[in-house]
Amino acid sequence: MTPGLVLAFDDERDTAQALASALEVPAALIERHRFPDGESKLRLPPRLPAQLVLLRGLHQPNEKLVELLIALPAARDLGARQILLVSPYLAYMRQDMAFTPGEAVSQRHIAALLAGQVDGLITIDPHLHRIQSLDEVMPGCRGVALTAAPLLGAWAAAQVPGALLLGPDEEALQWVAAAGQAQGLAYAVCCKQRFGDRDVRVALPDVPLTGRAV
Structure with missing residues (x-):
């Protein structure tokens, strides 16, 4: 795929421009209007190239996901193939299984x-x-999962040479290990117990911490 345009929402202007510069293609923005009840109206460029990159980070997801699901078919209506x-x-x-009966597996x-709306996906x-x-x-979509762990390890090593990298729980081991191994940094993970969304108890690992940069 050789994209002709990077299309993004107006709150990701800088990221879109950086991505477009790296791809050596132009960038364009989706304009948004918010009605008093919170509903969004979107306005895309009236003509789009056949091959399109659409940038959208989904932190604070509910509103952004709805807008994305409006923008994707609209982009096809305007020429994207x-x-x-x-x-x-x-x-x-994160919800990758039903932990109790009746839970929706949102993943x-x-x-x-x-x-069902895109031909490919890149995430981190x-x-x-x-x-x-x-x-x-x-199904039917080529998904690519990149990792930022080695880059984070390089940043940590440049900022604090010899630092100990500490992950919050066992699930973080895959990332903290990749970050540490890329730069020869020591790493460990904590033991986390979650009792609620905001009730979390963390036990530090059994490694020497006194006087160390963490």
Whole structure:
């Protein structure tokens, strides 16, 4: 795919411009109008190229996900034939199984919903705790999961040489290990117990911490 344009929402202008510069293509913005009841009206460029990159991070996801699901079919109406979604943070991936009867497995449902609207997806370090790849939950769509861990390790090593990298829990081991190993930094993870969304208890690992940069 050789995109002709990077299309983004107006609150991601700087990121869109950086991505467009790297791809050596122009960038354009989706304008948004917010009605008093919170509903959004979107305005895209009136003509779009056949191959399009659409950038949308999905932190604070509910509003952004609805707007994205409006923008994607609108982009096809305006000329896009292949759409690559670049979503640095891919929301709703944490609920990857029903922990109690009746819980919706949002990872599977949201991933399938997006897969029906885009031809490809690039994201960074998604929550794939119980699956091996995005392909398992995004049928018919090529999903690519990049990792920022080595870059974070390089940044940490440059800022504080010899630092100890500490992850919040066992699920973070895959990332903290990749960051540490890339730069020869020591690493460890905490033990976390979650009793609620804001009630979390963390025990430090049994490693020497006194006097160390963490």
